[in-house]
Amino acid sequence: MAKLLLKLQRYFRRKPVRFFTLLALYLAAGSLVFLHSGFSGEPTVPGSPRSPAAAEGPGLPYLGVMQLSRGFKAAATLPAGGRRHGPWFKSTSKEPSDRGKPRENGGPRSRALRSRSGREKEEDRARYIGCYQDNTQQRTLRGMSFFDYKKMTVFRCQDNCAERGYLYAGLEFGAECYCGHKIQASNASESECNMECKGERSNTCGGINRLSIYRLELAQESARRYGSAIFRGCFRRPENVSIALPASQLMLNMSVDKCVDFCTEKEFPLAALAGTTCRCGFPSTLFPLHEREDEQLCAHKCAAEEFESCGSEEFLLVYQTQVQDNRCMDRRFLPSRAKQLVALASFPGAGNTWARHLIELATGFYTGSYYFDGSLYNKGFKGERDHWRSGRTICIKTHESGQKEIESFDSAILLIRNPYKALMAEFNRKYGGHIGFAAHAHWKGKEWPEFVANYAPWWATHTLDWLRYGKKVLVVHFEDLKRDLFVQLQRMVALLGVTACQDRLLCVEGQKDGNFKRSGLRKLEYDPYTPEMRKVIGGYIRTVDAALKLRNLSGVPEDYYPR
Helix, strand or coil: CHHHHHHHHHHHHHHHHHHHHHHHHHHHHHHHHHHHCCCCCCCCCCCCCCHHHHHCCCCCCCHHHCCCCCCHHHHHHHCCCCCCCCEEECCCCCCCCCCCCCCCCCHHHHCCCCCCHHHHHHCCCCCEEEECCCCCCEEEEECCCEEEECCCCHHHHHHHHHHCCCCEEECCCCCCEEEEECCCCCCCCHHHHCCCCCCEEEEEECCCCEEEEECCCCCCHHCCCCCCCCEEEEEECCCCCHHHCCEEEECCCHHHHHHHHHHHHHHCCEEECCCCCEEEECCCEEEEECCCCCCHCCCCCCCCCCCECCCCCEEEEEECCCCCCCCHHHEEEECCCCCEEEEECCCCCHHHHHHHHHHHHCCCCEEEEECCCHHHHHCCCCCHHHHCCCCCCEEEEECCCHHHHCCCCCEEEEECCHHHHHHHHHHHHHHHHCCCCCCCCHHHHHHHHHHHHHHHHHHHHHHHHHHHHHHCEEEEEEHHHHHHHHHHHHHHHCCCCCCCHHHHHEEEECCCCCCCCHHHHHCCCCCCCCHHHHHHHHHHHHHHHHHHHHHCCCCCHHHHCCC
């Protein structure tokens, strides 16, 4: 043995590069083994399936035959030893996303009537309004347009137009999609819209110089655009208009673009068209943009654009420019150690990252995390790198749901989202990253059924555990936060013990989306849930609804039912 060691010593003395190469490889391999055994990329769901005795808590129902499983497969659990302290929480893959075979909404009346009720019940994304004339010299819909002579579908056209904030989507010649805010032509006979969509023969996509037009029911008014400007609505002129909107200019040849360009140059986030006067300013307590008026009150033609509205002296048509409102963009760590640990708790996929973005803007302080996600740190969540007990952040993101973990926090904001939406969002994150999408093969393969079987019970047990073990829990529904951001954000900030001025909260409303929203252009075009999945998830929803009501809280939002 001694001779062998002596030979190795002489060999590496003559070839030191090889020695150091082997040493580096050895250390690297050891480091990888250590990291793999010590860290896990998913939140833990501790424990094993509950017995009836364990499941029943004070004031909460036993989950009965559902037996909400708390034990997940090895990929979703921790090694023995239980609780983690600051794991490296990262997305697992970045696979390219494929589009599934489309199953579109709508179509001309002759075909849509056969399945309209089913589609509308599933998702009221658009309403077919008729066949219209079109002209290559003077388009009926004068917004964005695109063509696809192989895969055009009604859904794809609607989704592209809705994503860009347009009110109408029209399909022509089986393969052309046009978007617009106004229909600038007359009706045609339904029989003239007679060409099948290139991507789905079950629906009609207009005809030769004929458009099948849909009104996009879910095209949110706040997302409607004219070029780079976002349409905010029609509003009554504020009393102190010169204070509320301090910059103004008379424009006899008024148009939306001219007013938006003027306010952008003056570095104001709001452009308000008042007939022949363009006014600029910020959302404020004098002009909060909360009480919208009927758009017909603002429907006065612009002098320079026949098909645009420019409002009037009494009713202002308001757009948001691309100028960033900096009143809520400053963020820092807490000046002194926090006296209490506040959790921002949610099931994965329930909008926790978005809620963190809103809280940071509203309070001016960084949020922390029970995990570490380098991609979020790089996007500006500087509290991501701090240990969750550091006391330097305003609240702590967590997906944990065990008693020991929950009791580590002094209070919590519990964010709950429709499980159908949350499961799909988390599945996309797991296989496509924070704003990416899972590949079509994952949805159609074994991954999706296994994911639902493992994660759907956790959606219910997560809420039940926080209601049972949480010391002071504020329940916020994701859907309510989207619908009424100002009021819900006030509730959240109050629990955090921070006084946020209204002007800052109004600024948050204008910056609410951030960079954490998946594009609607690649939404799944079919329902991935089987009847069996819906039946089981429906049971979980009823259980959570009952638990909330036992705590004298409002139950789950109505749009959780039916499914």
